[in-house]
Amino acid sequence: MSSIDKNTPDNGLELAKRMAEEEEGIGRRPEGLSKYVIPTVAVCWSLFQLAIARWLVLDTTFTRSIHLGFALLIVYLSYPMFRKKIPGLGFLSATNRIPVTDYAIAAIAAFSALYIAIDYDGLTVRYGAPILRDLIIGAALVILLMEAARRVIGPALPAIAAVFIIYAFFGPYMPDLIAFKGVTINRFMGQMTMSTEGIYGIPLDVSATIVFLFVLFGAMLDKAGAGHYFIQLALSLLGGFKGGPAKAAVMGSGLTGIVSGSSIANIVTTGTFTIPLMKKVGYPATKAAAVEVAASTDGQLAPPIMGAAAFIIAEYVNVPYVEVIKAAAVPAFASYAALFYITHIEASKLGLEGIPRSELPHFGRTLLSGIHYILPLVFLLYELIVVRHSPELAAFNAIWVMGIIMLLQEPVRAYMNKDPMGPAFRRGVENLFAALAAGGRNMVAVALATAAAGIIVGVVALGLGQLITDIIDTLSQGNIFLMLGITAVASLVIGMGLPTTATYIVMASLTAPAIVEIGGYNDFIVPLMSAHLFCFYFGILADDTPPVGLAAYAAAAIAKSPPIPTGLQGFMYDIRTAILPFMFIFNSDLILHNVTSWSQGLLIFAMACTGNFAFASATQGWFVARNKIYEIPLFLGVTFILMRPDAVAPLIGLPHEQRYWAYPVGLALFGILYLMQRPRIPKPEDVRAAA
Template sequence: MSHTDIDDHDEGLDLAKRMAEEEEGIGRRPKGPSKWVIPTVCVAWSLFQLSIASWLILDTTYIRSIHLGFALLVVYLNYPMFKTPLLGLKFLAAKNRIPIIDYAVALFACFSALYIAIDYEGMTLRYGDPIVRDIVIGLALVILLLEASRRVIGPALPVIAGAFIIYAFAGPYMPDLIAFKGVSMNRFVGQMTMSTEGIYGIPLDVSATIVFLFVLFGSMLDKAGAGQYFIRLALSLLGGFKGGPAKAAIMGSGLTGLVSGSSIANIVTTGTFTIPLMKKVGYPPTKAAAVEVAASTDGQLAPPIMGAAAFIIAEYVNVPYVEVIKAAAVPAFASYAALFYITHIEASKLGLRGMPRSELPPFFKTFVGGLQYVIPILVLLYELIVVRHSPEMAAFNAIWIMAIVMLLQRPIQAHLRKEPIGPAVKLAIKEIFSALAAGARNMVSVALATAAAGIIVGVVALGLGQLITAIIDTLSGGNIFLMLVITAVASLIIGMGLPTTATYIVMASLTAPAIVEIGGFNDFIVPLMSAHLFCFYFGILADDTPPVGLAAYAAAAIAKSPPIPTGIQGFMYDIRTAILPFMFIFNADLILHEIYSWPQGILIFVMACLGNFAFASATQGWFVARNKIWEVPFFLAVTLSLMRPDLIASLIGIPHDQRYWTYLIGLAIFGLMYLVQRPRMPKADTVATAA
């Protein structure tokens, strides 16, 4: 590798790391004594969250307001108003100090969030009839929350929330189709800032009670070194297979999804290792980056930890979190299996081989060397799935076990290396406090997204719900298929500017009830869980959707590939995920709705995987040889028959309870396509020469 290549790679890696830092909440790096202000506030926030999960009992409204208060305090201390100076006013973009004005705004923003807790009894008595002080502080909270969201998340969420606020007041003056009776200032402030129906709604409650603990647990795993362990473990297992580094990237990203809910942070953690290795074995830079984008984006899909939105789904649908895990399991693992299959296809097209075993870490030594990271994760899974404790209790128990691991890990390693124990103990304590601070930083975007999206939910709750359903029904002409396409496209567009959690909240509050209701108009029952997972999936897919697709920019920076083609290639890989929501809307078997038999569940999973493989072959142009154009409809037929056995059964007159027999049709067509393409299978040396 030339010096220029090394410099380019380092520059790309630096850009990706800067993007990850922005995503993870590192905005300013003050110098002098003020450098301790933000970490101290963040550690205090983490300790508060651990307290309410263990010994501190507070009313839910108090918890939500304190949670939001901490988030606003961190934002205004940590993020300058602008990234570059405006009109020569350098303090508006100061990154190496915290200006006095930001201290003042931070304290007032925190106070405005805490106001409902400070005067809780008084506000309860005058709900619906706020005094001037309530209105002034309430409006200040709305404005400061939207500004904080702009600083952290970008302008999209404040603009959308602002549009809903304007609509709430201007409703009576709108055209007849979208006319709305409107609200008064008193009702608006009461709904948004004096009740738990707006800013302090269910999304913020989930952020405050559950999500923070899972994000903190992920930060502790990350600081302890679990991310590096997962990718080394994946390489030791899969690196030697055809296209091995790409398969290792998928496994490593899936495991790192336990550590990080951010697709960009996932890319920086795993892609730093896997993208250069993929390029080394022969993947073009664009495809190497796109594989990492697709794998890291889907890290939020994999149960049992699926990002903040999954916990909010449980609250909205009013089911235990384990039911969300159950519903998400088949689509998520089928999606990952299909991505493994796609990397195999790409390796076959290019005639690639795996890495020599001599260059890979030894599996047993690697596995044993990181067992300390596996223990807290197993505890978390045991608590969630077997004992079925609440998510917050499961996360809290995993956190204190993780803290013990972090406290003992460095001293034991120092002892084995025959080094002094004292410095190792100090390092361990420093890492724990660093994880507490990082967990709070990582939570800022989630807390603000849930609070700001609460404004939209609150406006909808003011009476817009039925109107929105009617508007969507009119736009779709009452057609459930068109309705789903509109929802998917809207999710992708909104998701270009919003994090997954905010996209999900906005789309679910607007469209999930409409999907269920319009399904009913078509004499078709759509489980509420299906509708919410539909919004969730397309919110995630927005992460790599061009032209924005920030995840694609991060991976492209590491691979030195053009970002837009990388995003397009990543989206082409993710099409196999995009069909799954359409399938489980119409075939609730895929989310194991009312499926309680293990053999039945496994059958559905295997067929979903094969159906997704067939779809991947149709979209990637390759099965065991390059497809001919006339073969593509056959692969799509396989997909339909294996993912919609109910539809095939109804078409050929088989009773619904016998629908699984139609799987044989799809399997027969798939087998036939193998026999058709087998004579065209290229030999390894031929493909390598062509590549």
């Protein structure tokens, strides 16, 4: 084997795993005793978060500062300053040890984060008039936070934060349109590091009190083996249908997305199995990878967890978290239903079949083999939706149930296999501690994203909010459609270099109030929830937007496909998701706003799915046969009618209260399109021959 072969992962899986590990917080693998330092800190972090969730009562500012202190400590211990070695400065890129300099920087960073808790009484008295010590430690926190974010997330978020910081000080010297009165160093540091309006703001609070517990719950499920179980369950159920592995990828990624807030980790967990199987039944490598990208990216849309941003939405909109779940349900499940439909379209185009049932795991046995993974999820849903416990209490209760399962599953397996029980108990304990360590590591990126984005939120709160609304109003000329287009494009561009949570925080801070206000200028009421979900959706879509789209790179590595075409194909699949935010901005029925009837909600869901199917047919060029050019506008018409009955009803003489009578018009048009294409349905053997 050549040296090139040695450095190139055999099947791309190693490359994808490295990407997932970097996102998980595994940047170094120290040797010797120091290899225990990072896991120990991560376990301590997890134990602290469990303590404050149940019995340890702390002021919220203390909780936020300790949370950030742990995150900074892990970053500087885990990530070298540079990824590539620099001659003569090897310690700056060391991966097999933790240099003394990084120990020192980690300690300083953690202390600067904890300073607000250490001298809480003094800072409260001095707010607005900080002493030199406050300014020095505050400046250290800002600088070290941005450097930590650069190491973990990349340069984009620190660069954007730096632009806002510069703008805060040099606003008076800007052109008239964007001129800002500016701030003093005392006011800036007071806002950012001495109050809960900047770095220690709402996003970091949500990260510290809620998100950590859900991430830990997901890490426990993952370490217990739930990810593998979900994909096997999906294959056993769907693998035998036309294009079955692709359908299984969608279902498996959706289930895995419930416990994983990372599209890359989702791809590594599910794509390892589904991408080779998709290629086996005939999907081209690019399309196989793109299906996995689209499914894994949209895993963050799936209630009840929906990633960290959903919890922040609840805080910003000031509603119970269950209301966010309710609002997101119809768009999320309609999006996933449309992706199932797209995989069926692709299979029809290529004349593909499923995997023979004899080669698939038995559904009944597979379901029973991992039923203990489903129980904690059902319990979590029960806590959130039925009992209506707070998200943090629901997650805490689900964690202890999951902990019991992790401790018992190995001994139970050993008993059934008649193996020694002692080693089995030890493996259970080791798995539990590994999950606690993984929970801490997985939280690093989220904690830093929320804290660093807090700099931007803090600058906006210094008085830029109305100015930004005025600037956006000027750019969009008061046109709500242009305004939404600007927001969508900006979210995609900014999201190329930021995690979903950070993209959402930045865009929601800048544009959500503007969307609502500019909608008001147009005599159109936009619910605040719609505006925030709009930013959330396009932040997620940025994950597979070329040329960055790290999710596409991970899937392409496994599929051995070119990354850019994979990202483009994935984005084409995800266009069916991109249409939904534009629709629910104007039709709040889609987020079940003021909808209290189950029958009404199910009707809206069914029509949203059907409308999304029509849109997918228009964009993918296929319904039951290849589309004619003149059929595409008709499919788009079906989409508009079924998703915007409120706009169609007046055109056919119906009042708003009777808007749902527009649905039969859209369904009839969809039926006519079927009858038009039915004579052109190709035979499977002809499709396979053409392919």
